[in-house]
Amino acid sequence: MKDFYKYLNINSYSSIEWKFMKVSFSLIWFLSFLSILYKYSFAPTPESVFKLIPAGFYLSFYAKIFLFLFNLLLIYFYVFEKYIWWSLLCLSVISLFGFSLEDSNSDFDRNTMITGIFFAQFLAYSIKKKYNEFDIEKYRVQFSVQIIAISYTLSAIAKLKTSGLNWVTEGLMMPLQIMKTNYFGYVNDANLEHIQNAHHVIELLSKYSVGVMFVLAFTLIIEFFAFVSIYSKKISFIYGILLMFMHIGIYLVLDVAIKGTYIPMLIFMLNPLYLIWILYISVKEKINNKFWKS
């Protein structure tokens, strides 16, 4: 298990870690982009960059086919680190247009982090282009973590600005939100279990109102101090675990999972594919050692 702990102790990112991040991230991005291409052709309620396009926007079938193939090529370049500056520039711009198209159909899927991460990585490679001594191995990941960290901190600031510290006590009104989000689940798939779950959770929380306030206070603190995760890889990893538990809690109580937020966080703070890989290597090494010794 030495390799596993070494991962936590080293404050730099190996090229294999970076590759695993890119593979997971580009896969998520590509699936989201495919869904956008499939669903939308117009921008009926223009948002973001579509506000700047005065004429009506229309994405034809052939344009979609071209974008699909072009994206495949860009992802190949991105994962295999070829023409990386250009591929990141194109991916950032396409991501900006793609998710803005989704927003322009009033389907706000909260994918700001994904576009932000592409732009952050593009910035890292732009600095590297200008200053050769720039530590690109570290900053292409650290810049991505900066986007994730500031997003969580801003979320806490938004709560404090709107509700102040009362957000914690207002949490006693949470049963209404629990009812709503579980009804969302029911309306999505017609499964009555969501409503049963809502009643179960509300009954449970009503028994432990002080506990609810404690958990909410803890959530607010975790979110507010998320910016500390930009200091080092180790802190980022520990913070990733805290945020993962926070998301699991939100999912269990509120039946809410915002994929555009928790997936990038998991990829760049915990890198699950890499963890599985080093676990596999460590176990393989241990078995080999045991075999040779015997």
Add this chain to the structure above:
Amino acid sequence: MIKKIIRKLISFIVVLIYLVGVILFGEVHPFSKFPMYNSFANWSYVFYVTDVNDSLIPCYKLNTTCGKLGHNFYAICSKKNIRYGDGLESNLELKKIGFEMMQLLLNKPENSLRKKEKLKLWRTIFYYKNDSILHKNQLIYESNME
């Protein structure tokens, strides 16, 4: 010394750029203040679609989600400067919003078959009364109703 300052600045540069972007542009992709669940209101809306017999049509069959129906509602209210929440909207306003929501729903290419069917769009409002959660269903729009 200068190198040290630059190195420190680089450790925060994306944060700084993002903050400036949020201040300048607000809720414009890719910038956001992440306002989700920043308060717990004492009302809540859920939108859903039924067929002519008032049987629920699950959102996955309409290639949308209940959350997205809600976002559509709030975006249309903002566009039309309609005050929303806690049942503030008039029946006429709800009908206008419902019409646009239905257009957004039916304009999705994969839902073309549903254009032939009569669909009903409903809103449920959840609210507190004497520490109990109550709800009220209201039909806000029927397709083919003109």
